[in-house]
Amino acid sequence: MTGKKGWGSTVAGWFIERDEDAGETPATDMSAEEAEAIINAASGTASSEAYASPSPTQNVFQTAPPPATGGQVDFEAVFDAAGVDTEERARVARTVELLKSLPAGTDAGVKKQIVEASLKAFGVPIEKIIEAGVEEIQALDGYIRNGAADNEKLMQESDARIKQYEEEIRNIRGIMQQSVSELQNVIKVCNDKKLEVQQVLEFFGQAKVAEVVRESPKLHDPSAPPDTTAS
Numbered sequence: 001m002t003g004k005k006g007w008g009s010t011v012a013g014w015f016i017e018r019d020e021d022a023g024e025t026p027a028t029d030m031s032a033e034e035a036e037a038i039i040n041a042a043s044g045t046a047s048s049e050a051y052a053s054p055s056p057t058q059n060v061f062q063t064a065p066p067p068a069t070g071g072q073v074d075f076e077a078v079f080d081a082a083g084v085d086t087e088e089r090a091r092v093a094r095t096v097e098l099l100k101s102l103p104a105g106t107d108a109g110v111k112k113q114i115v116e117a118s119l120k121a122f123g124v125p126i127e128k129i130i131e132a133g134v135e136e137i138q139a140l141d142g143y144i145r146n147g148a149a150d151n152e153k154l155m156q157e158s159d160a161r162i163k164q165y166e167e168e169i170r171n172i173r174g175i176m177q178q179s180v181s182e183l184q185n186v187i188k189v190c191n192d193k194k195l196e197v198q199q200v201l202e203f204f205g206q207a208k209v210a211e212v213v214r215e216s217p218k219l220h221d222p223s224a225p226p227d228t229t230a231s
Helices: 032-042 075-081 086-101 108-121 126-204 206-215
Strands: none
Touching (some): 086 126
16 A cells, blocks of 8 residues: 555544545445445345445544434534534644645645645644544444444344234234135125025025015115115
8 A cells, every 4th residue: 555545544534535636535426336235234135345334433422412303413412422522623634624625636745735834834733633533433433333233223223124014914914815805705604605595495486586576675676776765
């Protein structure tokens, strides 16, 4: 690994690699496949290579940091929870703004000279800025790890609930199928019984049966229109 791309191993893996020549920032978008791999890994349906749990790390927070809302992070609150000094954070922020104000095409060496000269002119110790910057990165790394651990727990709990619901759905479908089967059997045995009785009626003849049906107050003619006067 070259010096340009060696940040990943500089401070316990807190720093991230980027292409300095292209001036690219690390990609943050997650593809649908990557998201699915995370979910599958949490539910035990993918290999461990697809998504690894965050490794244990020293807890850098003095108080519980606020949860991210809608994927947005309150950085100041995160740094507060990690105990990063407010004044030191302000120095880092001013340095960031100073770097952003420099022309994009400025040579890296020239940038360094300008920034260092500006900081020294204001009596800002570079070591303090470096220390605070690393503290901030450390806090953010811890925040990511905490979020990953919380997410993995949520995935596992959600997967357990999904399996529970799936089992309940299977049970309900079984009950539905049993009810349909029982209804089909009821229809069959009732029709068989109707055929037995029908043999008796056929013995007396269709005309006689029709006459009895018309004259009986207990019976109704299935071909007659329904009685709309009944309450």
